[in-house]
Amino acid sequence: MQDRVRSVGILGIGSCVPDNIRTNKDLEKMVDTSDEWIIARTGIKERRIADEKTATSDLATVAAKRALEDAGVAAEEIDLIIVATVTPDMFFPSTACIVQSNIGAKNAAAFDLGAGCSGYLYGLTVAKQFIATGMHDKILVIGAEKLSTIIDWEDRNTSVLFGDGAGATVVGPTEDGMGILATSIGADGDGGKHLYMPAGGSRVPSSISSIEQKLHYLKMDGSEVFKFAVRIMSKASLKVLKDSGYGVEDIDYLVPHQANIRIINSAVKKLKLNKDKIHVNLDKYANTSAASVPIALDEAVKQGKIKKNDVVVMVGFGAGLTWGSCVIKWNK
Ligand code: UT7
Numbered sequence: 001m002q003d004r005v006r007s008v009g010i011l012g013i014g015s016c017v018p019d020n021i022r023t024n025k026d027l028e029k030m031v032d033t034s035d036e037w038i039i040a041r042t043g044i045k046e047r048r049i050a051d052e053k054t055a056t057s058d059l060a061t062v063a064a065k066r067a068l069e070d071a072g073v074a075a076e077e078i079d080l081i082i083v084a085t086v087t088p089d090m091f092f093p094s095t096a097c098i099v100q101s102n103i104g105a106k107n108a109a110a111f112d113l114g115a116g117c118s119g120y121l122y123g124l125t126v127a128k129q130f131i132a133t134g135m136h137d138k139i140l141v142i143g144a145e146k147l148s149t150i151i152d153w154e155d156r157n158t159s160v161l162f163g164d165g166a167g168a169t170v171v172g173p174t175e176d177g178m179g180i181l182a183t184s185i186g187a188d189g190d191g192g193k194h195l196y197m198p199a200g201g202s203r204v205p206s207s208i209s210s211i212e213q214k215l216h217y218l219k220m221d222g223s224e225v226f227k228f229a230v231r232i233m234s235k236a237s238l239k240v241l242k243d244s245g246y247g248v249e250d251i252d253y254l255v256p257h258q259a260n261i262r263i264i265n266s267a268v269k270k271l272k273l274n275k276d277k278i279h280v281n282l283d284k285y286a287n288t289s290a291a292s293v294p295i296a297l298d299e300a301v302k303q304g305k306i307k308k309n310d311v312v313v314m315v316g317f318g319a320g321l322t323w324g325s326c327v328i329k330w331n332k
Contacts, residue, residue: 005133006131006132006133006134007173007174007179007180007331008127008131008132008179009173009174009178009180009331009332010170010171010179010297010328011071011073011138011170011174011332012067012069012072012073012170013066013070013071013168013170013294013301014062014063014064014067014168014298015063015066015165015166015167015298016060016062016165016166017059017163017164017165017288017295018050018059018164021046021047021048021049022046022047022048022163023045023046024038024044024045024046024160027159027160030153030154031153031155031159031160032156033156038160041260041262042160042161042262042282043260043262043280043282043283044282044283044286044287045283045284046283046284047163047284047286048163048285049148050146050148055089055146056085056087056088056089056095056144056146057083057095057098057099057144059144059146059291060083060095060144060166060168061098061099061102063142063144063168063294064081064099064103064168067140067169068103068140070170073170073172075104075105075106076104076105076106077137077138078103078138078139078170079107079108079109079136079137079138079139080109080110080127080130080136080139080140081099081105081109081140081142082096082111082112082113082127082139082140082141082142083099083110083112083113083123083142083144084112084113084114084115084119084120084123084141084142084143084290085113085114085119085143085144085145085289086116086119086147086150086289087144087145087147087149088112094110094111094112095112095144096110096111099140105140113126115185115187115290115318115320115324116195116290116319116320116321117257117259117290117292117316117318117319118257118322118323119289119290119318120141120167120292120293120316120324121183121185121314121325121326122322123141123142123143124169124171124180124183124314125183126141127139127141127171128171128183131171131172131173137172137173138172139170139171139172140168140170140171141168141169141171141294142166142168142169142294143167143168143288143289143291143292143295144165144166144168144291145164145166145288145291146164147162147163147218147287147288147289148163152214152217152218157220157222158218158219158220161259161260161287162218162286162287162288163285163286163287164291165285165288165292165295166291166295167291167293167294167295167296167297167298169294169297174331175331177329178329178330179328179329179331180327180328181243181244181245181246181327182240182243182327183325183326183327184236184239184326185323185324186236186322186323186324187322187323188321188322189320191320192319192321193221194220194221194225194228194321195219195220195318195319195320196319197217197219198210198215198216198219199211199213199215200215225321226260226262226263228317228321229259229260230263230266233263233264233267233270233317234271236317236323237254237267237271237315237325238271239325240325240326241313243327244327248272251271251273251277251311251312251313252277252306252310252311252312253277253305253306253310253311253312253313254268254273254312254313254315255293255296255300255312255313255314256279256293256296256316257292257293257316257317257318258281258282258285258286258288258292258293258295258296259282259317260282261280261283264278264280264282267315279299279300280296281296281299290318292316297312301332306330307330308331308332310330311329311330312327312328313326314326314328
């Protein structure tokens with residue numbers, strides 16, 4: 001359902017990736033893989049890996065400060081912080097509360113949101129409703145991950161795919177008819193078994209045995225997730241376009257979740273979109289889960305690929321299984 005009580009847009013954006021680069025060649029020394037295989041099957045060339053001292057909240061804090069600066073909004077003006085992540089600093093307090101303290105957003109409520117790689121788009125959807133109704137005025141929506149801590153670096157099926165990073169947006173009221181025109185989110189819990197981390201929660205609490213069995217690492221049935229992703233990327237894009245009153249022909253730029261170039265290419269083909277309207281940076285950062293869409297959006301904006309009045313579609317999928325999409329008439 002789309003409400004139009006108050007128009008809501010992205011007022012500022014920022015991102016943060018660790019300096020340390022881990023290339024495919026580096027991975028060749030760790031598992032039985034090759035640069036050629038990784039590039040051919042995924043499009044990924046390298047990823048960023050945070051050092052031991054850096055937690056998800058540290059990446060999120062830098063991205064948030066950059067977004068606030070870009071928006072010209074003071075931390076005290078923020079009245080809600082949503083951090084989408086599957087790699088929180090700890091179970092509690094929430095990573096959002098840690099970010100609140102770090103940036104001095106004294107007037108903000110704060111919570112984490114778990115929707116896998118779709119988390120940022122879920123967060124944007126929540127923020128839009130709160131601002132449209134007047135319940136909140138300025139919301140920080142952040143996607144942040146330190147996935148390197150839940151990756152089994154001896155598993156070639158998963159270790160080549162992921163990286164660390166954070167992207168943040170300040171969301172607030174904008175001029176009428178501009179900003180987020182429609183959002184759409186969905187889930188298929190039956191598919192949860194295809195992408196999950198078995199231990200560390202209440203089902204399998206941490207124990208010596210859970211660690212010995214490597215149950216604190218991400219487990220994935222890649223081909224099942226791949227099939228789901230190929231199906232959902234175009235479907236979710238078309239659904240949200242219809243809700244916004246636009247068509248594929250109106251898209252100026254599409255920012256997809258950066259998981260695999262073959263998934264993106266298949267969506268592009270299904271949508272019959274021109275490839276130069278798509279933002280791709282997975283070659284540099286790999287899949288950063290909830291951070292992937294806002295990092296890509298930040299890069300696209302900073303590179304001048306997105307301009308005021310452009311119709312921008314963002315779409316993603318992830319653990320849950322979940323998906324999310326949105327259409328923005330760029331308001332900045
Ligand atoms: O944000 C959501 C997160 N997840 C995803 O988006 C993942 C979606 N899935 C994918 O991207 C792909 O399924 C993968 C990239 C994970 C795998 O690509 P694939 O084309 O589906 O390969 P596959 O799983 O069918 O594996 C083909 C072969 C297998 O060998 P056999 O059994 O055919 O002998 C794998 O063992 O490739 C092997 N393989 C590797 N070889 C070299 C798997 N990983 C690697 C590797 N290096 N890193």
